Amino acid sequence: MLPKKTKYAIKALTALAKVYYDKKPLRISQISETEKIPRKFLEAILLELRHQGFVASKMGVTGGYYLSKHPEEIMLSHIIRATGGPIALLPCVSLNFYETCEECPHEELCSLREVVLEVREASLKILSKTSLTDLILREKKLIRNAKK
Amino acid sequence: MLPKKTKYAIKALTALAKVYYDKKPLRISQISETEKIPRKFLEAILLELRHQGFVASKMGVTGGYYLSKHPEEIMLSHIIRATGGPIALLPCVSLNFYETCEECPHEELCSLREVVLEVREASLKILSKTSLTDLILREKKLIRNAKK
DNA sequence: TAAATATACTACTAATTTAGTGGGAATTGA
DNA sequence: TCAATTCCCACTAAATTAGTAGTATATTTA
Known part of the structure; x- marks a missing residue:
């Protein structure tokens, strides 16, 4: 079984992929609400995904996260591996x-x-x-x- | 990942399958030694496999375990499910x-x-x-x- | 420039699961 | 009777999972 962390990561990245062409970052709280992922846990997951190069972020009041790769390049196998799901x-x-x-x-x-x-x-x-x-x-x- | 319990169960049942036509039970200690499975853990696993109908046992000094089904009928999916490996x-x-x-x-x-x-x-x-x-x-x- | 609102990051925790172990009771054959 | 075996219950130590708390840092806007 995949850990919840992996499932949340996939859902969060999919949410970011949906607004890929908007050129505006999505806030943690927005993703947390629409995908029903616990706020603080999601924060930790996105931070890790940033360290792994899947997403980038902007700090401050207009901040948030956005994909740093094209959504066609991000495969489920990559996300599973990166979040520890064997x-x-x-x-x-x-x-x-x-x-x-x-x-x-x-x-x-x-x-x-x-x-x-x-x-x-x-x-x-x-x-x-x-x-x-x-x-x-x-x-x-x-x-x-x-x-x- | 499958739990060790599942892997041990498969190995133990395979050992029993190898002597299926001998008509003699195999002792826990024998299986434990040839398959290098911790003695007491294996005991618990075999007991459970008996409750699930995979094996039968004989008590006493000439006792041991033997398959209660034909080895062709026991599929990996059955063993995985029975031992809790999703x-x-x-x-x-x-x-x-x-x-x-x-x-x-x-x-x-x-x-x-x-x-x-x-x-x-x-x-x-x-x-x-x-x-x-x-x-x-x-x-x-x-x-x-x-x-x- | 100060306030408001984001993310960044460290550290901690509670609950669950895994991988066993210990010890005694029951059974069987010699 | 005794030695060797399975039966079965209770317990435990370590690791993993699924988070949470709190503070620091960055950015925009009034």
Whole structure:
């Protein structure tokens, strides 16, 4: 399971992507209200996303956050990795949280590892091709279909 | 990530599957040694797997555990579910750990949910078609290829 | 230039989950 | 009877998660 932090990060970045062309920063409090993310927690998440280069910010009374990359370039897999949500089912097949299984004598001969590796590849295939732009387009499509 | 409990359960059940036709139970201590799983933890795991119907046991001096189903019938997805390892990335798409996202006004209109649903389907496709027998056959194949 | 309103940043905390351990009761075979 | 095994309940230490509190710093506007 992904931590809430990751889910909040995706939602916040999607909110920023929606106003990408407005050239005006969005305030933490605005995002917090529309996305229903606890204010202070969101503050900490956005700060981290800034350190990681996803967003930039402006201080002061007209301040707020804005994306520092094009929304088409920000993939779900990037956000998940940056906010500590592991994609792999086991550490022995994780790219970013790799750990050896102490109980495994030869990792390359472990059939369970082979299977969870396949699962990781299948998941990554989807998550690394879905961008913030894709999420927004998908949402529009969902709303359009619901109205029919 | 899957909990260690789940990984241990898969390894223990695979060990039992390997001696399925021996008609003799395997002792906890034997499994614990060959699979390098902490003795007492394994005891608790096997007990739970018995309550869930995966294995049966015999008490006393010639006692031990054995599979109560055919190894071809026990799928990785079953073991993961039984030992509490969620497969889905978010609770809102989990079959066994379902929870609504409080911040989502209309779950059916959430594009993130749609994507993680796809990821779940892709993972489940692999995990629900891989049995203990498959794991053993795969391991043999890995060993055979390594020797070449 | 002072007040108001943003973000920046450090430090702390409460609750939950994970990964076990300890110890004794019940069962079985020799 | 005794030795070896599973059964089962209760407990715990460490890590992780999901935040919160409070203060410092920056920016605009009156």
